[in-house]
Amino acid sequence: MKFNVFTILTxxxxxxxxxxxxxxxxxxxxxxxxxxTVVPVLDSEGNYINTISxxxxxxxxxxxxxxxxxxxxxxxxxxxxxxxxxxxxxNTCEFDDLVAxxxxxxxxxxxxxxxxxxxxVKRSKIIDMMRKNQ
Numbered sequence: 001m002k003f004n005v006f007t008i009l010t011x012x013x014x015x016x017x018x019x020x021x022x023x024x025x026x027x028x029x030x031x032x033x034x035x036x037t038v039v040p041v042l043d044s045e046g047n048y049i050n051t052i053s054x055x056x057x058x059x060x061x062x063x064x065x066x067x068x069x070x071x072x073x074x075x076x077x078x079x080x081x082x083x084x085x086x087x088x089x090x091n092t093c094e095f096d097d098l099v100a101x102x103x104x105x106x107x108x109x110x111x112x113x114x115x116x117x118x119x120x121v122k123r124s125k126i127i128d129m130m131r132k133n134q
Contacts, residue, residue, distance in 0.1 A: 003095040008125040009110055015120050017042050020049050024065075024072040024080070027057060038086070040109050040117060041077060048109050048117040050085040052077060059083070091118060095129075102126045 017040040018027050030039065031054055038053045060080045065072040088109035089097055098121055101108050107120040 003093075005089075005091050005093055005098070005110060005121060008121050008129055009091075009119045010122060010125075011119040012046075012117055015040070017117065018052065018077060019044060020076070020078045022077045024057060024061065024075050024077070025069070027052065027077055031057070038106065040086075040120070042117050046116045048088050048111050048115065049078075050082055051109070052080060052082065053084070056080050056082055088117075095126075098126050099130070 016030065016034045016036055018030055020041050020043050022030075031037070037055075038051050041049045041052050043049055057080060060075070061067060061069065061072050064079075065075065084104075086105045086107070086109055087101055088111050089101065091110055091112050093110075098108055102123040106123045109117060110119050110121060112118050
């Protein structure tokens with residue numbers, strides 16, 4: 001039987017993301033409000049760019065802004081280096097591909113055939129599906 005990623009997908013409308021033109025401050029506020037440690041970064045057309053973590057932001061503030069949060073407010077997310085960007089899979093991916101990525105990512109961004117971000121698959125959903133199918 002063919003695997004359907006939509007059975008375990010958390011749709012974009014139910015996830016948090018930031019746009020690549022956000023400032024460092026806007027990103028920090030989103031992290032603070034929603035209590036996430038890693039979020040997808042999209043462009044203004046909804047294309048998946050990569051992910052950004054709290055650690056990426058803190059390293060940037062320390063190394064490039066010399067701990068000056070006011071200076072960081074003038075910087076955009078697209079200027080921040082990524083320590084460990086997350087790999088995205090398309091919506092026709094195989095379950096084994098999700099499992100393999102879940103070993104190093106706590107969620108997998110999912111894109112459609114136009115490279116538009118459509119949601120995420122959480123590691124917990126993958127584990128739950130594996131447990132139920134034993």
